[in-house]
Each structure stands twice: as structure tokens, then as C-alpha cells.
Amino acid sequence: MLVGNGYVSHKKSGGSALSTHRQHSPAGLVHRLVRKRDFYAGGLMILFGLLMSLKGPTYRLGTLMHMGPGFLPTALGILLIFLGLAIAASALTSADGEDEDILPENREWLAWGCILVSPLVFMLFGGYFGMAPGTFACVFVAAMGDREATWKSSAILAAVITVFGVGLFSYILQIPMPIFTWRGS
Numbered sequence: 001m002l003v004g005n006g007y008v009s010h011k012k013s014g015g016s017a018l019s020t021h022r023q024h025s026p027a028g029l030v031h032r033l034v035r036k037r038d039f040y041a042g043g044l045m046i047l048f049g050l051l052m053s054l055k056g057p058t059y060r061l062g063t064l065m066h067m068g069p070g071f072l073p074t075a076l077g078i079l080l081i082f083l084g085l086a087i088a089a090s091a092l093t094s095a096d097g098e099d100e101d102i103l104p105e106n107r108e109w110l111a112w113g114c115i116l117v118s119p120l121v122f123m124l125f126g127g128y129f130g131m132a133p134g135t136f137a138c139v140f141v142a143a144m145g146d147r148e149a150t151w152k153s154s155a156i157l158a159a160v161i162t163v164f165g166v167g168l169f170s171y172i173l174q175i176p177m178p179i180f181t182w183r184g185s
Contacts, residue, residue: 042088045080053077114145130180131170136162 052073062068118141126134139161143154169175 036091038091039088042084042086042091045084045087047084049077049080049082049084051077052080108145108147111145111147114141114143118142126177128181128183130178131175132162132166132179135165 054077056070056072056074056077059070059073060068061070061074118138121141122134122138124134125137136158139158140154143149143157144151146154166179170177170179
């Protein structure tokens with residue numbers, strides 16, 4: 001058995017296996033976890049859950065039969081914490097070498113840009129032209145981030161989502177946002 005640089009080498013019949021002493025120690029576990037995407041995704045979910053579950057009780061919680069304004073954020077925050085723990089724990093079970101890059105191998109800058117810009121497009125178009133144009137523009141821009149999307153397929157998807165969204169939010173949920181409006185100069 002050779003020990004050097006934190007590694008322990010064991011000779012086995014038919015070849016050699018190199019295992020690290022650090023893998024089985026707490027420091028080795030932390031070293032493995034910080035290289036996993038699931039660990040960061042779970043940590044972010046836990047952070048959002050903590051923020052929601054700590055802010056929710058500042059409002060009146062109420063009871064299960066008569067919920068107050070703080071009930072839903074608190075309950076969702078607690079669910080996010082448990083979901084984040086489950087996602088972070090999955091980083092423990094994934095094999096070494098798997099899922100170890102924080103960023104994907106092929107970075108899709110156009111897709112990321114389209115997805116990040118689409119809510120801004122909704123705010124702009126929704127504020128000036130109403131819910132239907134805002135929803136259409138938002139979905140259209142987000143859909144164009146797909147590498148295989150065409151103008152036609154993005155427009156069809158945006159139209160279907162717009163009809164569904166306007167029906168749901170305007171007629172069923174009665175959100176007080178005009179479907180069409182003109183607030184130009």
C-alpha cells in the first residue's frame with residue numbers, strides 16, 4: 001500500500017485500483033458534492049424555500065379552513081425546502097464523474113437569452129398592448145430559443161398558449177388586466 005498526496009493505492013490481482021482516502025472522509029464528501037449540479041440546484045431550492053417560509057409568517061397565517069395571506073407562501077416554502085433536500089441528496093447517489101460540470105458542455109447562449117428576455121417582453125407588451133399581445137410575445141420569444149424552432153412553430157405555440165392563458169387568467173380567474181389595450185404615446 002502506497003500513500004502519497006492524499007491517495008491510497010491498493011494493488012489487486014489483475015490490475016491496480018486507485019482510491020482516495022478523501023472519498024470516505026467528511027472533507028472528501030464535501031469535495032465530491034461541490035462538483036455536482038444537483039447539489040447547487042438543491043441548495044438554491046432550499047434557499048428559496050427558507051426565504052418564503054421565513055417571510056410567510058410575517059403575514060397572518062390563519063387556519064386550514066380560513067387561510068390567511070401568509071399560509072400559502074409558508075406552506076410552499078416548506079415544500080421547496082423538502083424538494084431541495086431531495087434534489088441535493090440525489091447528488092450523493094450519482095456516480096463519480098457523472099453530472100460534475102456546473103455548466104453544460106454545449107452552452108446555449110441564444111436559448112438562455114431568449115428565456116431570460118421573455119418575461120421582460122411580457123412586461124413591455126402587456127403594459128402597452130394588453131394580456132394577449134404580452135402573452136403571445138413572451139411565448140414567441142421563449143420558443144425561439146429552441147435550436148430546432150421555426151418562426152411558424154413558435155407562432156403556433158404562442159397562439160395556442162395565448163388563447164389558453166387569456167381564457168384562464170381573464171375569464172376563469174378574472175385577473176384585472178385588459179386583454180387588448182393601447183397605451184402608446
